[in-house]
Amino acid sequence: xxxxxxxxxxxxxxxxxxxxxxxxxxxxxxxxxxxxxxxxxxxxxxxxxxxxxxxxxxxxxxxxxxxxxxxxxxxxxxxxxxxxxxxxxxxxxxxxxxxxxxxxxxxxxxxxxxxxxxxxxxxxxxxxxxxxxxxxxxxxxxxxxxxxxxxxxxxxxxxxxxxxxxxxxxxxxxxxxxxxxxxxxxxxxxxxxxxxxxxxxxxxxxxxxxxxxxxxxxxxxxxxxxxxxxxxxxxxxxxxxxxxxxxxxxxxxxxxxxxxxxxxxxxxxxxxxxxxxxxxxxxxxxxxxxxxxxxxxxxxxxxxxxxxxxxxxxxxxxxxxxxxxxxxxxxxxxxxxxxxxxxxxxxxxxxxxxxxxxxxxxxxxxxxxxxxxxxxxxxxxxxxxxxxxxxxxxxxxxxxxxxxxxxxxxxxxxxxxxxxxxxxxxxxxxxxxxxxxxxxxxxxxxxxxxxxxxxxxxxxxxxxxxxxxxxxxxxxxxxxxxxxxxxxxxxxxxxxxxxxxxxxxxxxxxxxxxxxxxxxxxxxxxxxxxxxxxxxxxxxxxxxxxxxxxxxxxxxxxxxxxxxxxxxxxxxxxxxxxxxxxxxxxxxxxxxxxxxxxxxxxxxxxxxxxxxxxxxxxxxxxxxxxxxxxxxxxxxxxxxxxxxxxxxxxxxxxxxxxxxxxxxxxxxxxxxxxxxxxxxxxxxxxxxxxxxxxxxxxxxxxxxxxxxxxxxxxxxxxxxxxxxxxxxxxxxxxxxxxxxxxxxxxxxxxxxxxxxxxxxxxxxxxxxxxxxxxxxxxxxxxxxxxxxxx
Numbered sequence: 001x002x003x004x005x006x007x008x009x010x011x012x013x014x015x016x017x018x019x020x021x022x023x024x025x026x027x028x029x030x031x032x033x034x035x036x037x038x039x040x041x042x043x044x045x046x047x048x049x050x051x052x053x054x055x056x057x058x059x060x061x062x063x064x065x066x067x068x069x070x071x072x073x074x075x076x077x078x079x080x081x082x083x084x085x086x087x088x089x090x091x092x093x094x095x096x097x098x099x100x101x102x103x104x105x106x107x108x109x110x111x112x113x114x115x116x117x118x119x120x121x122x123x124x125x126x127x128x129x130x131x132x133x134x135x136x137x138x139x140x141x142x143x144x145x146x147x148x149x150x151x152x153x154x155x156x157x158x159x160x161x162x163x164x165x166x167x168x169x170x171x172x173x174x175x176x177x178x179x180x181x182x183x184x185x186x187x188x189x190x191x192x193x194x195x196x197x198x199x200x201x202x203x204x205x206x207x208x209x210x211x212x213x214x215x216x217x218x219x220x221x222x223x224x225x226x227x228x229x230x231x232x233x234x235x236x237x238x239x240x241x242x243x244x245x246x247x248x249x250x251x252x253x254x255x256x257x258x259x260x261x262x263x264x265x266x267x268x269x270x271x272x273x274x275x276x277x278x279x280x281x282x283x284x285x286x287x288x289x290x291x292x293x294x295x296x297x298x299x300x301x302x303x304x305x306x307x308x309x310x311x312x313x314x315x316x317x318x319x320x321x322x323x324x325x326x327x328x329x330x331x332x333x334x335x336x337x338x339x340x341x342x343x344x345x346x347x348x349x350x351x352x353x354x355x356x357x358x359x360x361x362x363x364x365x366x367x368x369x370x371x372x373x374x375x376x377x378x379x380x381x382x383x384x385x386x387x388x389x390x391x392x393x394x395x396x397x398x399x400x401x402x403x404x405x406x407x408x409x410x411x412x413x414x415x416x417x418x419x420x421x422x423x424x425x426x427x428x429x430x431x432x433x434x435x436x437x438x439x440x441x442x443x444x445x446x447x448x449x450x451x452x453x454x455x456x457x458x459x460x461x462x463x464x465x466x467x468x469x470x471x472x473x474x475x476x477x478x479x480x481x482x483x484x485x486x487x488x489x490x491x492x493x494x495x496x497x498x499x500x501x502x503x504x505x506x507x508x509x510x511x512x513x514x515x516x517x518x519x520x521x522x523x524x525x526x527x528x529x530x531x532x533x534x535x536x537x538x539x540x541x542x543x544x545x546x547x548x549x550x551x552x553x554x555x556x557x558x559x560x561x562x563x564x565x566x567x568x569x570x571x572x573x574x575x576x577x578x579x580x581x582x583x584x585x586x587x588x589x590x591x592x593x594x595x596x597x598x599x600x601x602x603x604x605x606x607x608x609x610x611x612x613x614x615x616x617x618x619x620x621x622x623x624x625x626x627x628x629x630x631x632x633x634x635x636x637x638x639x640x641x642x643x644x645x646x647x648x649x650x651x652x653x654x655x656x657x658x659x660x661x662x663x664x665x666x667x668x669x670x671x672x673x674x675x676x677x678x679x680x681x682x683x684x685x686x687x688x689x690x691x692x693x694x695x696x697x698x699x700x701x702x703x704x705x706x707x708x709x710x711x712x713x714x715x716x717x718x719x720x721x722x723x724x725x726x727x728x729x730x731x732x733x734x735x736x737x738x739x740x741x742x743x744x745x746x747x748x749x750x751x752x753x754x755x756x757x758x759x760x761x762x763x764x765x766x767x768x769x770x771x772x773x774x775x776x777x778x779x780x781x782x783x784x785x786x787x788x789x790x
Contacts, residue, residue, distance in 0.1 A: 007041035008098055009040075009065070010040075011039075011046070011091045011099060012107070013034065013089050013106065014034045015033060015072070016088065018030065022116065023080070024116045024118050025080065025082050025117060025221075026118050026218070028076060028079055029115075031058060032060075032073065033048055033089040034072045035048060035073060038068070039067055040067055043065045043066075044064055045061065045063050045064050046096055047059050047061050047062055047091075048062055048075075049093050051089070052080075052085040052086065057075075057077040059075060079220065080113075083114075084113070085114075086108065086112055086113075087108065088107065089106070089107055090106045117152050118152070120152065120218040120221045121155040121186070121214050121216040121221070122152075122221040123147055123149055123217060123225060124225070124227065125145050125146070125147065125209040127145065127146040127189075129144050130142065130143050134232075135200040136234065136235060138200065139199070139233075140200075141197060142196075143164055143176055143195045143198070143207070144192040145164060145192065145193055146189055147180055147211065148189040149185065149186055149188055149189075151186055151217070151221060153186055154185050155183055155214045156216045159179045159181050160181070160184070161179055161211070162177065162180070162209065162211060164177070164210075166198055166205050166207055167207075173205070176195040176198075178193045178195040178196075179193070200233040201233060202233050202235070204231075204233075205231040205232070206228050206230060207228065207229045209228075210225060211225040211226075234622075234624070235658055235659065235660045236600035236623065236660070237567050237568055237599055237600040237624075238567060238598065239545065239569050240394055240395075241296075241298070241393060244291070244390060244391045245272065245275075246277040246288075246389055247259070247273065247277060249277070250286070251286050251287075253281065254280065255279050255280075255286055256278050258387070259271060259274050259276060260273070260274035262666070262735075262737075264354050264666070267302055267356065270302075270355075270605070272300070272390055274627065274663060276387050276389045279385065280378070281378070282380050284377065285375050285378070286375070287319075287374065288373070288374050289371060289372070289374075290373075291370055292393065294367065294368055294372070294393035295364050295368070295394075296396050297362050297393055298360070298391070299361075300357055300358070300389035300390050300571075301357065301359070301387060301389065302335065302358070302386070302387040302389075303330060303385065304332065304384055304385065305335070305348065306332070307348070308348070310333065310499075311332040311335070312333075313329065313330065314329075314331075315381070315382055316330060316376050316377070316382050316386055317378070317379045317381070317382060320364070320372060320374055321372060321373050326362060326365070329360065330386070333499060334498075334526045334548060335355060335548075336348075336353055337355045337500070338352065341630070341668055343501075354605065357603075358548055359525065359548060361461075396459060396461040397459070399457070399459045400458075401456075406430070407423055407433055412439060413441055414440075417442070417446060421433060421447070424453050425450040431453070431454055433454070433455050434456050437458040437459075437462035438464075439466055440463070440464065440465045440466065441466060441468070442465045442466065443467070445475060445479045445510070448479070448484045449481040450484065451484060452486035452488075455489045455492075456488070456490055458492075460522065460523035460545070461493075467494075467496045471497065472498065472500075473500065475506055476496060478508065478509050480509075480511055481513075481514070482513050482515070486517070488519075489509070489517075490518070490522070491522075494508050495526060496508075496524070496527035498526050499526075500550060502528065502550075506528025506529065507529040508524050508531070509531040509532070510532055511532070511539075512533075512586070514533075514539070515536065515538050516538050517540075518540045518542075519539075519544065520543055523544065525549075528551045529554070530554055532552070533554075533563070534560070535586065535588030536563065537561050537563065538563065540563070541563075541568060542565075542567050543567050543568065544569075545569050545571075546571070546577070547571050547572060548572045549572075549573045550574040551573070551575040552575040553601075554568070555581060556581070557583045557588075558583055558585070558586040558587060558588035558591070559584075559590060560588070561589075561590070561592050563594045565578060565594070565595070565596045565597070566595070566597050566598055566599075568599055568600075570609075571602050572605055573606075576608050576609070576611040577599075577604050578601060578609070578620075579610075579612070580594060580611070580612045580618055581611075582614030582646045582647070582648075583613075583643050583644065583645045590615065591614065591616075593618070594618045595619045596619070596620045598621075600624045602624075602626045602627050603627050603628075604628050604631065605629045605630065607630070607631045607635070608625075608628065608632045608633060609623075609632075609634065610635070612637075612654060613637050613640075614684055615646075615649065616654070617651075617653070617654070618655070619654075619655045620656045621656070622658050622659075623656070625659075625662070626662040627663050628664035628700075630666035630667065630668040631666055631674050631678075632665055632676055632677055632678040633696075634677045635680065636654070636656075636677075636689055637679075637682060638681055639682035639709060640682070640683045640684055645684055647687070648685060650688045653721075654690070656691045657691075657692045657693060659691070659694045661694070661695070661699070664700065665699045667738075669754075673701045673702075675701060675702040676729075677703065678705055679706045680708075680709065681717050681720075681761065682709035682717065683709060683716050686719055686762070689722040690725070692724075693725070694728070695728045696730070696732075697731055698731040699732050700735065701732075701742055701744075702732055702743060702745040703729035703732050703745065704724075705745075705748045706719055706750060707753050708759070708762065709757070710757045710758045715761045718763075723765045723766075723767065724764065724765070724769070727766060728770040731773050732744055732745055732746045732773075732774040732776075744774065744775030745778070746774035747771075747779070747780075748778075749782050751782050759783075760782060761784045761785060762785060762786075763787070764785075767790045768790075
């Protein structure tokens with residue numbers, strides 16, 4: 001016998017309600033609940049928290065209650081916007097009272113709290129538009145605003161003023177005004193009102209729109225007359241998260257800032273910006289101050305491998321505004337490769353290390369405003385040494401079910417999802433599958449065929465596919481046939497289990513012979529590729545994030561034409577982050593008419609950020625490449641890799657426009673030292689290249705290198721019809737390492753790249769070339785290559 005329980009109180013709730021019983025938006029609302037002590041002893045004082053949905057809106061104190069007693073408490077929650085709210089209450093949520101049962105401390109109202117709209121107009125900025133949508137510096141950006149009356153009565157007639165301000169922090173850089181004249185009916189939206197133009201300058205901005213108060217708009221409906229939206233001008237992707245470098249944050253407790261250097265396998269050398277923060281002692285921390293609201297974090301980190309390879313698990317503590325918030329789990333399973341640079345493996349005995357960082361992510365559980373301090377700290381429970389590279393913060397919100405025509409899987413297994421796809425295929429009244437928030441198990445490729453299908457997740461923070469944790473290198477993702485042309489895949493994440501490169505499998509989207517596909521807002525980690533397309537046409541890949549893959553991020557080949565790859569960010573890919581390869585081994589004709597725009601590639605650990613191997617009329621624009629570890633930021637090459645391939649078409653030309661390449665270039669293939677931009681004429685014709693508005697900053701070895709491939713002592717195709725316009729190269733300095741003799745050149749016509757090779761052959765024209773702070777601006781000792789400078 002265990003004995004008789006000691007006398008204790010038992011607090012429960014009932015009669016959760018509100019007054020007035022039928023509130024409108026202008027009514028102050030009071031919520032109340034009855035607290036009952038059904039236990040065998042008196043209760044100490046505590047409190048009741050009231051919630052609308054998951055948001056705490058009020059607290060009421062509860063005095064001491066004798067056994068069997070009850071009391072009713074209340075809290076004012078002010079006015080509320082029109083809508084339906086789930087009201088609930090929780091007593092003694094802090095568990096300050098020792099009770100017989102803590103599981104019965106919550107109660108909900110018997111029905112929703114419904115707040116009715118007041119009779120008023122309610123003007124909001126329904127659409128704030130700018131053209132072009134992804135502007136770059138120097139563009140004239142046109143702004144317009146549409147007004148919507150989401151109230152219950154028409155607006156007043158006459159003029160409705162609009163003021164739009166472009167803000168850089170708190171400073172206004174542009175202000176425009178306009179007017180819509182006339183009454184706006186309840187529920188109506190006006191045509192767009194043109195407000196003016198602004199000449200764009202690179203940066204992150206806020207666009208604030210202020211609408212004049214309407215005479216028919218009650219004061220309670222005027223709080224939304226001011227609205228703000230983020231606005232990005234610059235090269236690269238405009239992603240929904242804010243990026244904070246560790247070396248720029250606050251460090252303490254013995255934490256140390258390391259770097260810079262450019263050594264492969266070094267904690268600083270493989271970090272973004274070539275600097276990071278190491279947390280070695282208990283209490284060591286790096287603390288970031290957020291610049292935007294967030295309910296998530298992503299950090300790039302390194303921690304030691306296990307002694308035999310294969311990684312180990314650990315964690316780091318997360319503090320918010322000085323208080324412990326959560327523990328962030330970490331693993332080094334997907335980092336740490338060793339040995340031969342072209343074929344590293346997971347065995348520490350194979351040779352030097354590389355690929356030593358990975359990323360981890362965490363939902364914080366609530367939304368914190370700008371100015372919040374987020375600290376990553378090594379506590380006694382965190383037993384290893386950690387190096388932190390950066391933090392990304394993001395306010396993530398789930399995407400709801402699109403509604404009619406969408407089915408949801410019966411569960412979260414691979415078969416549940418495949419069954420939902422099959423159900424849509426077999427039912428002409430269904431158009432797609434909605435994947436609610438949750439963690440989905442997947443062990444192979446989903447098969448999509450028979451009709452166009454819309455696959456919609458709740459967003460990559462919420463709908464997440466996971467490869468099996470008990471194995472490595474599982475080929476998961478989607479395989480689709482031409483019968484499903486026109487399908488859409490959006491709003492989910494794929495977390496693979498690849499620990500090494502295996503050519504062939506491992507592509508999340510492995511498409512061949514498809515067209516009109518859309519891939520939108522996808523997050524991929526620890527796979528081989530996000531997308532490999534062979535003869536895939538007129539498709540779009542956008543708004544996606546690619547992390548720590550073992551080969552390309554996105555590669556299109558074998559006649560892929562008319563595709564758009566837009567606003568994607570790739571970090572730490574194991575081959576070219578974004579590539580076009582004009583191979584013909586699998587049919588399909590010419591790779592042509594593709595647009596790769598608004599893309600960022602950083603920390604690529606093998607190959608280039610952006611690469612094009614042949615093709616015609618392909619356009620790469622608004623690009624940002626930084627911290628390439630072994631290769632150029634950009635490769636333009638006609639090497640066929642021993643695969644049947646076409647070279648570059650003469651017209652229309654291949655174009656690179658509006659590009660920044662920062663801290664890029666490296667060494668690979670033994671003694672090959674690569675520049676920031678590599679022009680390589682090789683086994684196929686090299687012609688029709690136009691590079692406009694290129695900025696190269698701080699290259700590892702050289703800015704632009706021209707090279708020609710030789711076979712049997714004879715050059716293959718020369719560099720022909722190649723023109724650079726508006727090029728700036730700065731900071732090409734001597735490297736001081738084993739490749740010092742191949743460094744310090746702004747422009748280099750390579751005279752002898754490797755044994756058995758020979759000098760660059762052909763010519764190039766530079767219009768408006770600016771060279772600054774280079775050890776030597778131009779190195780050309782050849783008689784076979786001509787640099788024309790206008």
